[in-house]
Amino acid sequence: MDPVGQIRMHKDQGRTIIACFPLYPPLALLHSMGLVPIVLWGLKGHVSRTEAADPHLPAYTCSVARHLAEFLLTDARELIDGIFMYNACDTLRNMPEILADEMRSPGRNVGFFRMHLPMTNRDKAGAAEYFENEIKALVRDLSRHFGVRFSPERFQASVSLYQRMQRLAIDAMDRVAAGILAFSDFERVMQAGAFLSVEDHIQAIAALPAFGEGRRVRRPPSEDSSIGVMISGILPPPASMIAAVESAGLRIVADDVASLYRSYAVMPDPRPDPGEYYRIFYDDHYPCPTLLYTGDRRISAFLSRFAQSSARGVIFFGEKFCEYEYFEFPFLKKKLAEKGIPVLEIDVSIDGGRHMAAHDSRIAAFAEMLRQ
Amino acid sequence: MASFQKTEAGRHLSMVVRDAYTRLHARAAEGAFVVWIAINVPAEIFAGFDNVVYGVPESHAAVNAAKGIGALQCEKAERIGYSMDLCSYARIDIGCVSDNFKDSPTFGLPKPHLLVSNTNNCSLLAKWFDVHHREMGIPHFIIDVPFCYAPQKTGDRDYIVAQFHELIRVIETMSGQRCDMEKVRQAVSLTDEGIGWWKRFLGFAEHRPSGITAFDSFVQMAPFLIARGTKQFVAHYRLLAEETARRVASGDFPVPGEQYRLFWDNIAPWHQLRDMSETLEEKGANIVGATYTSCIGGIEGSFDHFPYGGGDPLAHLARTQNAYVCPHGMALRTAAMADAVKRLNIDGIVFAGNRSCKPYSITQFGQQQKMAGVFGASSVMIDVDHADVRKYSRENTFTRLDALIENIDMKRRCG
Ligand code: SF4
Ligand code: SF4
Numbered sequence: 001m002d003p004v005g006q007i008r009m010h011k012d013q014g015r016t017i018i019a020c021f022p023l024y025p026p027l028a029l030l031h032s033m034g035l036v037p038i039v040l041w042g043l044k045g046h047v048s049r050t051e052a053a054d055p056h057l058p059a060y061t062c063s064v065a066r067h068l069a070e071f072l073l074t075d076a077r078e079l080i081d082g083i084f085m086y087n088a089c090d091t092l093r094n095m096p097e098i099l100a101d102e103m104r105s106p107g108r109n110v111g112f113f114r115m116h117l118p119m120t121n122r123d124k125a126g127a128a129e130y131f132e133n134e135i136k137a138l139v140r141d142l143s144r145h146f147g148v149r150f151s152p153e154r155f156q157a158s159v160s161l162y163q164r165m166q167r168l169a170i171d172a173m174d175r176v177a178a179g180i181l182a183f184s185d186f187e188r189v190m191q192a193g194a195f196l197s198v199e200d201h202i203q204a205i206a207a208l209p210a211f212g213e214g215r216r217v218r219r220p221p222s223e224d225s226s227i228g229v230m231i232s233g234i235l236p237p238p239a240s241m242i243a244a245v246e247s248a249g250l251r252i253v254a255d256d257v258a259s260l261y262r263s264y265a266v267m268p269d270p271r272p273d274p275g276e277y278y279r280i281f282y283d284d285h286y287p288c289p290t291l292l293y294t295g296d297r298r299i300s301a302f303l304s305r306f307a308q309s310s311a312r313g314v315i316f317f318g319e320k321f322c323e324y325e326y327f328e329f330p331f332l333k334k335k336l337a338e339k340g341i342p343v344l345e346i347d348v349s350i351d352g353g354r355h356m357a358a359h360d361s362r363i364a365a366f367a368e369m370l371r372q
Numbered sequence: 373m374a375s376f377q378k379t380e381a382g383r384h385l386s387m388v389v390r391d392a393y394t395r396l397h398a399r400a401a402e403g404a405f406v407v408w409i410a411i412n413v414p415a416e417i418f419a420g421f422d423n424v425v426y427g428v429p430e431s432h433a434a435v436n437a438a439k440g441i442g443a444l445q446c447e448k449a450e451r452i453g454y455s456m457d458l459c460s461y462a463r464i465d466i467g468c469v470s471d472n473f474k475d476s477p478t479f480g481l482p483k484p485h486l487l488v489s490n491t492n493n494c495s496l497l498a499k500w501f502d503v504h505h506r507e508m509g510i511p512h513f514i515i516d517v518p519f520c521y522a523p524q525k526t527g528d529r530d531y532i533v534a535q536f537h538e539l540i541r542v543i544e545t546m547s548g549q550r551c552d553m554e555k556v557r558q559a560v561s562l563t564d565e566g567i568g569w570w571k572r573f574l575g576f577a578e579h580r581p582s583g584i585t586a587f588d589s590f591v592q593m594a595p596f597l598i599a600r601g602t603k604q605f606v607a608h609y610r611l612l613a614e615e616t617a618r619r620v621a622s623g624d625f626p627v628p629g630e631q632y633r634l635f636w637d638n639i640a641p642w643h644q645l646r647d648m649s650e651t652l653e654e655k656g657a658n659i660v661g662a663t664y665t666s667c668i669g670g671i672e673g674s675f676d677h678f679p680y681g682g683g684d685p686l687a688h689l690a691r692t693q694n695a696y697v698c699p700h701g702m703a704l705r706t707a708a709m710a711d712a713v714k715r716l717n718i719d720g721i722v723f724a725g726n727r728s729c730k731p732y733s734i735t736q737f738g739q740q741q742k743m744a745g746v747f748g749a750s751s752v753m754i755d756v757d758h759a760d761v762r763k764y765s766r767e768n769t770f771t772r773l774d775a776l777i778e779n780i781d782m783k784r785r786c787g
Contacts, residue, residue: 056737060457060727090494090698090731093519097702098738116518116528119491119498126534127516133527292491292498292514295505321730323458327499330453331506 001192003038003046004075010036010197011079016146018113019076021085021092022064023234023258023290026115026281029139029274030084031198032158033148037084040068041259042191044238047071050350056098062321063350064234065091073102082111082145087119089290089324111145113138119292122283131282132275139274152272159270159277161198166264168205173261176253177228177309181208183252184243187236190260227370228253228310232302232332233317234325235259237348244360245315248367254309256302257317262288289324298328299335306341313342313370315363320349342369379619381612385592388608389435392598393478399425400482405547408484408504410497412696413515414689416601417536419559420551424543427481429500431597433464437642437759438591439477446760460728460759462500469504484510486546488539492517492699494731511546513539517693520672521701524694532690557685559601564680567669569609570596571677574666576616577716581630582660583620587649589665590640596668631656632777633717637663637709637739638724638732639758644766651770655777661716663697663709670695673704675712702735706742713749719780721751722773728757750783752776 010017015036020027022041030037041064050057053069072080080103087093096112103110115134118127139150169190175181189208193201205211229250231237236257237245245252255261265286271277287294287301294301306314314336318325333343344366346359400406404425407418411430418424436445442460448467450456456463473480487510489501498514505512515535518528540551573592576583592612599605619625634652636659641648652659666675672694680688694700713721721743723736736753743749752772757763 058725058727058730058733058737060730061734087491087495087519090496091734094701094731094734097521098735101738114521118516118531119495120514120516120535125538126531130527130531130534289499292495292502292516295498295502295512299506318455321457323455323496323730324499326455326458327462327496327503329455331503333453 001042001046001188001195003043003071003195004079006192006195007038007076007079015197016081016148017079018082018084019072019080021068021083021088021095023088023288024263024282024285025084025086026135026138026274026278027198028158028162029135029155029278030142031161032155033139033142033146033150035082035142035146035148036197039194039259040071041235042194043067043071044235047075056102060321061091062234062319063348064319064322065095066350069095069099072099077103077105078108080110082113082142084113084115086115086117088117089322111141113141113145117282117291122293128279131279135275135278150274155274155277156270156272158198159267161202163267163269165193165198165202165205166267168202169260169264172205172208172211173255175208175211179226179251181211184239184246185209187242187260191236194259225249226251227312227367229313229315229370230254230256230306230309230311231315231317232256233258233348234319234322235317235348237315237317237346240356241317241346241348241359241363244356244363248360248364250313250363250367250370253311254305256305258288258290261305262286289328299332302332303335303339306336313344313366315366316343316345318345318347320347342366379615381592381608381615384608384611385594388595388599388604391604392595396425396427397479397482399423405486405543405549406482406484407486407488407543408481408501410489410493410501411597412492412693413488413490414536414600414693416556416559416563416685416689417540417551418543419601420540420553420556421543421547421549423549424547425482427484428597429465429481430461431594432468432476432478432481433461433759434597434640434642435477436464436468436475437761438645440643440761441475441477442643442759443762444475446762457727459494459496459500460757460763462496462503464759465500466503469507483508486510486543487512488515489513490515490517490693492519492693493696494698494729496731511542513542515539517699519699519701520694521703524672524691529687529690532693533684533686536686536690553685557682560680560685560688561682562602562606563600564669566595566600566605566609567677568679569606569613571669572613573609573616574661576620577660579620579625580633580717581625581627582633582658582716583616583625584660585626585649586636586659586662586665587640587645588626589662590642590645593640593665593668627653627656627658629653629656630658632658632780633719634659634776635661635663635709635713635716635718635721636724637721637736638726638756639664639729641724641756641764642759643761644756644764647766648769652773655774657773657777659722661712661718663705663712666712667695667697667708670708672700673707675708698729698731702738702742705735706739706746709739709743710747713743713747719750720776721749722776723751723753724756725753726756726758727763728760750776750779752779 287298445467
């Protein structure tokens, strides 16, 4: 996947690019207003150095933020028309100001758009109304800046497209679980989707090997001797770690990864009012440590995802310096231990995947333990 | 050097802290409804109830760090799986709870009935309080404060007020007590009065040589965390301001040979207060002010006192929720800092990059550039962890502080 080439292609078609900070931006809304939303994660394979970002960010900033800063300050600098972010985390909420001055250049007017997603317990007075106003303000700001208009019909059509992508993604992951699609192929297409238009993403998923319209998923082949594991983290592990998992005789059969399953697991049916739609979208969102109000559902959702899979163990790929994830690991591990489910925790740092020796042996030892 | 406990206000401070913890434990033992709160949850709300007391895990963590047992408590949390990359306040607190506050200098905190975190300083507080929520099975109420890049919006304020009302309803339901809004109003007035004295105290930094050090102000923050909205709070800060005025009038200065006036950006390095203040004094340097202590009682983008006009107390509390450096953006941070640097005649700024507090630290490079570019301020970036001494290097810190002093000298020589 070449994010820059992909963005250039959109630009060549005269499209307007809005770069969204992770984690769960309102993509269908942006799409319905004629913009091409891309999500700035999964850049690990693309951004190899962070020389432009480093003078602006402390070394203890997570790789997601450092990579997206590097990308915006270098390759994507002249290609992006707007930036969208919401209060996904404490790091990201500070990023627009860190980048704004640097991104300013003569003749360019990169719009910064924000929305505040209420993080309170959801039954709290005022949160729903407050959020619907935030969506209204976002629509207004986008309209003003880009000269575009909101249409309830187009919005519903966009939601339907994203739902189609979601269903295909779920179907594809089922095929991964069934052993008829390699996780690495699935993951590659899903990560690439962050930079594709949703229409192209749908085509890319449908074109996956062993993926044909209407074909039903079979249960895991009994002759398969590999052992299923579930992975969890903000991002899927780097390719070298996936390879290490597979060569240790393990197979990823389920994921609880923010840029994968957590992103697409739940999508409500279309509604004409974007305020109402996104209120439901975020309220019902698959739990994530960054969606603070989902805390009470998080553990049970995680455990039931595990229970519904054929996984026999869990590997946490912790994004180095992402405290949201780190606060949860011990409790999740404890709950898994109570059920006798083995767990491996691996820290993935900014150069994660390059220094594999230590990880390889831990993964091999974990596989050995699962086999016994 | 920082006066710590030598002054009358220092002795009074010890008493206020001792009283606050003693009262907290005693009332909890007598059946009071106990709330654990994040540092910036407006404690004045609890004054509206007859029998609600609150403990502040962050403040308790700071006490542990200042007493030199921060690392010990952090290690307990690390042993049960909490990453060393997590905020050291959180690790200290989780470590303390893990063995029921065994080594706590304050006999810990009484078991809570309700946890109240917020997202304004950082949303990690909600994650941290969720640890207790899950482990102890205690309800957790999150107050969501929208981050601001420009002055707080009315809609945001109304949203915060609605949550305060909701919090009151939750406590009323859980505790069976009624909230008397008149008492909340009185508590807000008392806090406001005390803050007036606090700002007077901080104002003595304008004197040359400065009447205070930032280290004094760090130590003297404690009542703000544990005794807001009380008469004792007012009495303490009045005593502090008046005593400081007398000392200044009589020519008694903490760094009499003050040659370099510095400004501190970040949380106090609790484990280094004495060493840092004494070593700087030997160099003729005084950190006379800090964003950490100056932001108290203001609003986002200004360290000036934002007075309570006597209206809806909850609206006032909501209006001041973005005051503390972390809940607002770099432009506002820079505006407030620039004003302080000018007012206090600052020679150099110490940006204390703090890997335990990313929300405070993440904009510091940008802010450092802005302060240098726009205001020509000398500055240095040092690495400090506010509560985990294991992540602090004295040698590196003073090498950089020396470089800052040399830079100031060089600028002076060049006119
Ligand atoms: S990895 Fe964690 S800290 Fe980094 S941007 Fe994502 S949520 Fe924020
Ligand atoms: S990360 Fe910073 S703001 Fe958050 S609890 Fe720790 S010290 Fe406080």
